[in-house]
Amino acid sequence: MRKALYALLFAIAATPVVAQGDLEKCAQTEAWFKLAVDSRVNGRSKADVRTALRAEMERKAADQLADFVFTLPANMLTPAVGQAAREQCELLDK
Secondary structure (H helix, E strand, O other): OOOHHHHHHHHHHHHOOOOOOOHHHHHHHHHHHHHHHHHHHHOOOHHHEEEEEEEEHHHHHHHHHHHHHHOOHHOOOOHHHHHHHHHHHHHHHH
């Protein structure tokens, strides 16, 4: 999972986030992961999750995030996914 998370974070890092500092960018990354996880937990389809994410970020990154979240087993669909993404983002920005 960690390799997939790193690859996904690199793709998301390429998504433009207007005039935000590194910490704000990482908070936004956590929010995107939370949106994807929460949407899946609430029974939304992968297509619906992709659509919601595309409204927030670049298409390729949105699709990769949706794909990643839909590979996770149900017991991993927790806020820890977003927190891990934020922690990795912050480490990459150092």
